[in-house]
Amino acid sequence: MPSLGADMDEGTLLEWLVAPGDVVHRGDVLAVIDTSKAAIDVESFHDGVVGDLLVEPGTRVPVGTTLATIDDGAAGATGGAEPPVPEPVRVASPLARQDAERRGVDLHRVQGTGPGGSVTRDDVGAAPRPGPARRVRATPYARRLAREAGIALEAVTPADGATVHAADVLGARGSAPPGAAKPPEPPEPPEPATEPAARPHAADAMRAAIAATMARSKREVPHYYLAHTVDLAAALAWMQERNLALPVERRLLPAALVLHATARAAAATPALNGYWEDGGFQQADGVHLGVAVSLRGGGLLAPALLDADQLTVEETMARLKDLVARTRAGHLHRRELTDATITVTNLGDQGVELVHGVIHAPQVALVGVGRVVERPWAVDGMLGVRPVTTVTLAADHRATDGFIGARFLSLVDRHLQRPEEP
């Protein structure tokens, strides 16, 4: 049972999408898991053949429980969704582990001189640094998994060549340490609490998850707030023109234009696109735009439009429709829930003009979009009536100052003045 968020400690297996004997490839969806927030597709981290399915649909199990085995053709089978955990390295202090992580030293390769052969900070300091010292790009979830498993991120090869994702860490974990040819016995599944697959308390669970996340953000993140009113006359005129030519199923909404402009502004403002973690800012590799989606029956989710800065306005619209539909149907992919790098909340449909958001930590910025309203607006010394919207930014003051936030909002404005640019 993979962890699909910092606040998740158990999940319900809803459905198996594979059967024993099926050949699966890395990235194939194996099962659907119900968290307190949504039903999530869980992918395979390995190529191989499905062995045993160890957990029955409808069963709730703690994070870390082995769900199934996948025979990858190597000696012995390794767990699919939860490969075996390598022997943890003994460290003399958490600081030693932090040093190792910061310096990119693989603790498995360090000879410990501390009590009981544990690795001290001096040992880490004396260890050769692998290559030039650089911060490895990694998603927060990948970073946490690596820390828990005692794997140096530097030792993990990202599948996309740039950013270490959780799957990469899990892959590395399945193969490390060297010589662990015989995987440990699958752990006895902890007393499973068998519950019906229905979610009688889903709304309560989601409320609790939101409460925990938001309280932590307000407790730990020093927010600063900026607001900027954008003249949408050019953007809406362009949109209406486009919509006359588009079939109804591809018609655009103002939200698509604002998301598109925000994604491009985020790409040009890397200091707002990433995570505050371990006392430092980690710039994200792509722009994965979290979009707050309110759910019928209460609660909300902010799944990500992956690589949103690479999309045209029309693609943004199509992807937004798909994402919202799947969010409400409870059918998201894992990365959509874990990889957002900056989030947008659009409360314009509810009729409010201004949103002061709460940052979805460890992200460092939340963009709020209000309703489109007609207002008197001065242009070139003349007063006219224009459709305008107020775009706000709540940002983490540890990561950026107001100057960068202000530049970001003016970039959003600039993109909205030239919607025809791809």
Add this chain to the structure above:
Amino acid sequence: MSPSLTPDDARRAVALVLGTIVPDVDALELPEDAVLREELELDSLDFLTFVERLGQRTHVRIDEADYPRLATLSSAAALVVERSA
């Protein structure tokens, strides 16, 4: 082409489409002048889906300029009848 819809057919079509978006509600039981977007808490994406499906179901073209006429069940039904004629 299908023959023009009766006002009752049109109302049923509108309600049916709304039911695909807000499953728990029977739009036919709403007051005549209830504003659908408010009453059913439709956001702009829901509304666009409504336009899309209503167009498909009734084979009627609905432009952005027509959106104000989709405000209530009766005005939406009237639009559909007019366009299907």
